[in-house]
Amino acid sequence: MKISLIQMNSQPDRDHNLRQALRLMQDAVDRDSPDLIVLPEHFDWSGGTAQQKQVAADTVPGGRTYDVLQDFAASHRIWLHAGSVLERIAGSTRIHNTSLVFDRDGIEVGRYRKIHLFDIVAPDGKAYRESETVEPGNELVVYEINGLRIGCAICYDLRFSRLFDRLATAGVDVIILPAAFTLQTGKDHWEVLCRARAIEFQVYFVACGQWGPYPAAGGEVRQTYGNSLVCDPWGQVIGRASDTVGFFTSYLDIDRVRAVRNLIPMDAHRVEFGDINVLAVGP
Structure with a gap:
């Protein structure tokens, strides 16, 4: 299967973001001629204030972003893994951070709502409080x-890793992770975590990121890391985006997955553990 990753620099401007996404997808x-196109997290709206995000959240299905994606998939006879959109929740002030998957007919075949929310203070002191605006999901999607x-x-x-362990139990061969990783955490953790997930679960790991600056609340400018990449089941990086807006294409081969799993048959070696025996330490 041929897969194209679209690396974007989305802003708090849906018209701008949709034009950028459509141009890059068309170029790909x-x-x-990929079988599947992947977009990054927040491809339709990135940054701004919590109130702006709530106002910008779109209806799923039926919203403008949804219709644009559905039309592109159907008109080009292509699968589309639409990174994530801001999904409106009826009767709530919070929203979902949602991946949408469309088949070649433009039919929605998957909807994954982000489970783990990014509530941290980064090393540079910037606070990220995703849960202030986002309601977490609780279902895995394959x-x-x-x-x-x-x-x-x-x-x-x-x-x-427990999330990926559950996906591995469901027999996945590929994991797709749209992202908007911060520059600070990305430069130290992005590649090593992506490669680790590919190795430990013997899957292709497809990580499609946002790149570059975007405005946050209070006029603050934040930076995303980019470096969209594809790792094979052996943990080798077989494709990577340049340090800019653009796209690249990689091949995913089920025979490669089988070969790695035959070489190191981890699934056959997995064991169930009993209770943890916590020993007393010290006086």
Whole structure:
């Protein structure tokens, strides 16, 4: 399967972001004819204040972003893993951070709502409080294309291996993780975590990120890391985006997944553990 990753620099401006996404997706189709296109987290709206995000949240289905994605998938006969959108929740002041998956007919076949929310203070002192605006999801999502089973995750989920263990139990061959990783955390943790997930679960790991500056609340400018990449099941990086807006295309081969799993048959070696025996230490 041929897969194109779209690396964007989204802003708090839906018109601008949709034009950028459509241009890059069209370029990928014209040049590489992929089976599947992946967009980054927050591709339709990035940054701004909590109130702006609530106002910008779109209806799913039926909103403008949804209709644009559905039309592109159907008109180009292509699968589309739409990174994440701001999904309005009826009767709530909070929203979902949601991946949407469309098949070649433009039919929605998957909807994953981000589970782990990014509430931290970064090393530079910037506070990220995703839970102030986002309601977490609680369901995992797996879909299939061309014989490859694909599991969904978003950004901060990357740090929580139990989520990927559950996806592995569901028999996934590929994990797709749209993201908007911060520059500070990304330069130290992004690649090592992506490669680790590929190795420990023997899957292709597809990580599609935002790149560059965007305005946050109070006029503050924040930076995303980019470095969108694809790791094979051996943990090798087989594709990476340049340090700018753009796209690249990689091939995913089910035979490569089988070969790695045959070489190191981890699934056959997995054991269930009993209770933890916590021993007393010290006086």
